[in-house]
Amino acid sequence: MNLKESLEIKKQFVDNELDKIIPDETSYPGILFKSMRYSVFAGGKRLRPVMALAACEIFDEDISKAMPFACALEMIHTYSLIHDDLPALDDDNFRRGRLTNHKAFGENIAILAGDGLLSYAFEVMANAVAKNPSAANAKALQAVAFAAGVNGMVAGQALDVVSEGKPLTKQQLDFININKTAAMIVGSVKAGAYAAGAEEKDVDILEKAAIKLGLAFQIQDDILDVVGTFEDLGKAIHSDEKNEKTTYVTLFGLERCKEIVETLSNEAIELFSHFGEKAEFFVELTKYLVDRKS
Amino acid sequence: MNLKESLEIKKQFVDNELDKIIPDETSYPGILFKSMRYSVFAGGKRLRPVMALAACEIFDEDISKAMPFACALEMIHTYSLIHDDLPALDDDNFRRGRLTNHKAFGENIAILAGDGLLSYAFEVMANAVAKNPSAANAKALQAVAFAAGVNGMVAGQALDVVSEGKPLTKQQLDFININKTAAMIVGSVKAGAYAAGAEEKDVDILEKAAIKLGLAFQIQDDILDVVGTFEDLGKAIHSDEKNEKTTYVTLFGLERCKEIVETLSNEAIELFSHFGEKAEFFVELTKYLVDRKS
Numbered sequence: 001m002n003l004k005e006s007l008e009i010k011k012q013f014v015d016n017e018l019d020k021i022i023p024d025e026t027s028y029p030g031i032l033f034k035s036m037r038y039s040v041f042a043g044g045k046r047l048r049p050v051m052a053l054a055a056c057e058i059f060d061e062d063i064s065k066a067m068p069f070a071c072a073l074e075m076i077h078t079y080s081l082i083h084d085d086l087p088a089l090d091d092d093n094f095r096r097g098r099l100t101n102h103k104a105f106g107e108n109i110a111i112l113a114g115d116g117l118l119s120y121a122f123e124v125m126a127n128a129v130a131k132n133p134s135a136a137n138a139k140a141l142q143a144v145a146f147a148a149g150v151n152g153m154v155a156g157q158a159l160d161v162v163s164e165g166k167p168l169t170k171q172q173l174d175f176i177n178i179n180k181t182a183a184m185i186v187g188s189v190k191a192g193a194y195a196a197g198a199e200e201k202d203v204d205i206l207e208k209a210a211i212k213l214g215l216a217f218q219i220q221d222d223i224l225d226v227v228g229t230f231e232d233l234g235k236a237i238h239s240d241e242k243n244e245k246t247t248y249v250t251l252f253g254l255e256r257c258k259e260i261v262e263t264l265s266n267e268a269i270e271l272f273s274h275f276g277e278k279a280e281f282f283v284e285l286t287k288y289l290v291d292r293k294s
Numbered sequence: 295m296n297l298k299e300s301l302e303i304k305k306q307f308v309d310n311e312l313d314k315i316i317p318d319e320t321s322y323p324g325i326l327f328k329s330m331r332y333s334v335f336a337g338g339k340r341l342r343p344v345m346a347l348a349a350c351e352i353f354d355e356d357i358s359k360a361m362p363f364a365c366a367l368e369m370i371h372t373y374s375l376i377h378d379d380l381p382a383l384d385d386d387n388f389r390r391g392r393l394t395n396h397k398a399f400g401e402n403i404a405i406l407a408g409d410g411l412l413s414y415a416f417e418v419m420a421n422a423v424a425k426n427p428s429a430a431n432a433k434a435l436q437a438v439a440f441a442a443g444v445n446g447m448v449a450g451q452a453l454d455v456v457s458e459g460k461p462l463t464k465q466q467l468d469f470i471n472i473n474k475t476a477a478m479i480v481g482s483v484k485a486g487a488y489a490a491g492a493e494e495k496d497v498d499i500l501e502k503a504a505i506k507l508g509l510a511f512q513i514q515d516d517i518l519d520v521v522g523t524f525e526d527l528g529k530a531i532h533s534d535e536k537n538e539k540t541t542y543v544t545l546f547g548l549e550r551c552k553e554i555v556e557t558l559s560n561e562a563i564e565l566f567s568h569f570g571e572k573a574e575f576f577v578e579l580t581k582y583l584v585d586r587k588s
Contacts, residue, residue, distance in 0.1 A: 111380065112448055119443035133427045133432040141423065142417075145416045153413075
């Protein structure tokens with residue numbers, strides 16, 4: 001099976017489950033669920049949940065073991081986008097070619113839709129752990145919680161926010177990239193691997209690979225903000241320049257960034273290759289992500 | 295030991311633990327942790343965590359079993375206040391006699407401090423479950439997640455927000471009171487009881503009592519908004535009238551509300567009494583809460 005087929009199958013699997021577990025607007029109060037679903041079903045790539053399922057698959061064919069954590073990762077990712085887009089933060093009007101959540105539903109509902117998705121992500125994982133309180137499930141939950149929290153995504157976001165308009169050092173930028181972007185990629189592969197019952201030594205290798213992949217992914221994002229188009233990306237381009245953000249591109253220039261992305265992705269691929277054919281998906285995914293246009 | 299002593303000892307126990315587990319501003323980025331701690335250590339009554347510890351104590355003397363869940367409940371309660379106070383929601387400038395979080399730190403950091411506290415609450419519980427993946431711990435986690443989420447607090451908050459300025463039916467108001475206020479009281483006693491290994495039949499009785507107590511508590515809050523003082527409450531009074539909010543007081547008048555609070559609290563006390571002397575704390579607490587001035 002090639003990467004695109006495998007991606008599509010896993011994405012469909014995640015989409016079906018998300019559709020099943022997130023209440024629709026017939027639940028009360030309808031506006032809350034409508035707003036949550038508006039952002040969850042906005043055409044995201046499902047990168048994090050797909051990686052969780054693929055990491056699970058390295059150790060266990062039954063990828064449904066990772067499904068609650070996969071869905072939670074996507075809901076957490078979505079909440080972070082909704083809150084990021086708010087006027088008090090990035091103040092973005094468009095996301096994936098559509099109005100951002102607060103532009104469609106108002107700021108009050110957007111804040112609550114974010115809170116709702118974050119809470120529901122943990123509820124879905126808590127239900128999985130309560131149904132089967134195994135060490136594997138508990139560690140998967142822990143990996144997602146750590147990645148999403150104040151030692152992960154929220155910390156990166158906080159430094160990003162308070163740094164806006166100020167020049168950053170490479171060290172500060174790395175802190176943001178590692179915490180805001182790479183942490184959730186790391187959380188995804190760790191959660192999937194743990195859910196499958198993987199041993200710590202294997203999870204450690206995956207973690208190292210995922211950090212490299214996450215950093216490569218973020219730097220590629222910065223490159224696309226300069227060389228991409230609104231049509232391809234579905235969001236405003238040159239937003240980093242507009243917001244006077246320090247990125248790898250502003251620090252090192254386009255050409256050097258392309259080299260860094262290639263080096264990081266090669267290192268990630270080498271680490272993934274430790275798992276042989278079973279990690280073929282991650283090798284191909286890494287190549288795909290650093291060549292993407294959106 | 296009388297109620298005040300017992301409350302104070304448990305509150306101190308919770309305060310010490312919160313102080314221990316929430317990083318201070320020497321952690322990076324400092325502003326995030328400073329802002330989180332500003333609201334957590336703002337002089338709250340610690341009602342929810344104290345109830346979790348007291349519910350644990352009915353079934354097991356070792357109340358430390360409930361501590362991660364107790365701390366999580368307080369952090370979740372605090373995040374909900376920070377987000378509630380935001381300009382897009384209640385737009386409050388004061389809370390517990392001090393500036394609200396966004397007035398002290400800015401809206402962007404306040405949103406992230408809320409997200410950080412909610413995430414960290416789950417991280418603390420996830421760590422407890424990962425350390426000891428017992429059914430008891432998993433069910434305690436599940437109870438907190440359910441209470442805080444889209445079938446609990448967030449749902450109540452969403453209806454409250456979209457109803458502002460519109461008259462509510464008793465049914466709608468009950469939905470808000472049950473979900474926005476009572477759900478977290480219920481989650482507190484359930485989490486504490488589960489953490490101690492309580493059986494379902496006993497948890498069910500506690501749940502029924504906690505709903506009554508939670509409703510009585512909320513209606514007493516509505517009464518205090520009319521008859522209380524800024525000095526006693528540490529926040530603006532007559533805010534319901536200002537915001538044209540339907541409350542039990544606007545629906546039924548002050549005198550009828552006082553009767554309803556008394557009936558609910560008597561019913562709660564009767565249910566708590568099922569556990570005899572071991573639930574003396576809850577009997578006294580219920581009496582205290584419905585007589586409070588702040």
